[in-house]
């Protein structure tokens with residue numbers, strides 16, 4: 001059996017999965033692999049026509065995903081991973097490559113093309129191995145392979161197709177289906193590795209690891225896949241060029257379902273001590289095969305600063321993608337404010353009840369100028385929140401997109417309306433003082449609202465009924481959107497009583513009782529919150545949720561087997577988190593547990609890092625890494641910690657009192 005020795009070889013290594021796919025994470029985690037998740041920022045937009053075979057496209061995309069993360073970690077975070085894994089799954093049918101559908105119509109196009117036919121699913125995998133060498137450089141090697149699985153779909157009727165599409169499942173899946181879930185009902189047979197279809201060919205991966213770690217390593221140096229730096233600073237390699245020129249010795253042509261190992265010769269990324277300390281520029285050096293040297297001669301090598309910036313040589317202008325990315329970043333706040341404004345002016349609610357209105361009618365309804373309304377509507381269309389349809393009169397009429405219908409109506413089950421209003425009224429003014437927040441390291445309620453915050457929540461949120469209600473609606477909407485993912489992240493069958501500390505309106509608590517029929521939940525929150533909680537009691541739900549008023553820093557905590565802390569710890573500095581965890585620990589018997597739901601800083605995902613800035617400007621806390629939470633928990637006698645990246649806004653982990 002090769003699997004266990006292989007996985008155990010990675011036990012003390014920093015393994016990084018360059019993928020946001022929850023399925024890939026599950027497959028590798030279930031195999032016992034310990035890894036950090038750093039989703040790749042590589043955009044899956046390679047020109048498919050440059051690849052002779054579809055799997056070459058998947059392998060190349062996987063490589064670029066893994067290399068982007070390896071490079072970002074090396075040059076930006078100055079942390080050397082031992083191994084970075086990237087993957088890309090595609091479906092091919094009738095000479096088409098199908099990736100993830102962009103919308104329901106695209107999903108329909110994909111699924112109807114698969115109906116009644118056999119198709120191939122390819123997952124390309126890239127493994128980047130990094131080693132620090134004695135000269136403070138990082139040597140790295142690249143190994144890639146792919147796996148093919150054949151899948152046959154039954155004939156799908158129109159109603160079946162739409163029922164499946166409306167389930168929402170197709171949207172983040174290659175080919176528009178998830179074989180592991182509802183999509184399994186569409187499948188007549190599978191020939192090959194099932195997990196390959198789900199997103200990761202585990203068996204083939206283990207065989208490759210076996211070759212890398214348990215067999216001779218000499219082959220790593222002998223094979224001829226070279227990694228170089230392309231003009232725009234992304235690594236490229238001979239596969240890209242072989243894809244372009246169809247070279248017969250392309251690695252992708254030799255890798256199909258084989259155990260042969262192909263890797264790059266050693267390449268180097270140099271980081272000098274002074275670069276690290278002084279924040280100066282670090283040069284990316286490549287030392288490699290003659291093939292690679294030839295590439296270097298003809299290509300201007302870019303320089304990277306340790307902030308990941310690219311200095312382009314004078315003869316090459318800025319790249320289109322770089323300009324686009326810069327534009328997106330600079331425009332981000334305008335997009336947010338357009339969303340907040342349309343939401344506040346109830347544009348989405350209006351168009352839900354009266355789809356197809358023209359700008360003039362909308363302006364009248366929302367009591368705004370025609371010019372302003374037109375600009376706002378056009379912005380919403382460009383942001384994918386509204387659709388416009390040209391009429392014979394040439395006056396466009398507007399309707400909500402699916403995204404708006406799901407998240408922006410004030411009464412949708414997953415409405416973010418409350419949270420968006422909070423962002424508009426509270427977070428926006430606070431962020432306009434971000435510079436002071438960064439300089440002072442404190443929240444900005446004083447500057448933004450003239451409110452000193454000695455007792456944070458009392459002084460900034462609960463001092464006024466309207467502000468309090470708005471805050472509660474915000475917490476309610478986030479808890480409804482994230483609740484099910486958190487509530488179902490772990491097997492909680494051994495627990496009976498739960499206390500949701502700072503559980504606000506009870507929205508999270510209701511998700512827990514719904515997901516776990518044996519649980520009853522006590523929501524523990526300040527009297528000012530509990531007073532208004534009945535405004536949010538859901539109808540038609542079994543009520544195993546009760547409320548107790550108190551201050552979790554001062555009053556006795558309700559007795560429970562499991563304590564939930566959802567978006568609580570990020571409000572507080574370490575000293576206060578320590579006080580709260582000590583109080584919970586004192587209330588816990590061995591076997592009791594704490595379930596924490598926060599967005600974790602690992603991988604420096606923009607949502608988490610920006611949320612951390614938000615905590616700085618708005619509260620007293622910050623977001624933290626998994627490691628930081630584990631350390632805090634173990635200080636208070638908790639261990640056996642398990643993490644789940646839910647794929648929703650919040651990650652979750654559970655720690656047991658030892």
Ligand SMILES: O=c1[nH]cc([C@@H]2O[C@H](COP(=O)(O)OP(=O)(O)OP(=O)(O)O)[C@@H](O)[C@H]2O)c(=O)[nH]1
Pocket residue numbers: 018019020021022023024039040044065087088089090100172173174177178179180183197198199
């Ligand atoms: O039957 C199933 N088929 C495919 C999937 C999932 O589909 C996606 C494929 O997309 P991709 O390879 O581009 O990976 P991403 O999700 O974008 O994550 P990265 O960050 O790695 O780019 C993949 O998630 C499969 O798991 C499925 O679930 N079932």
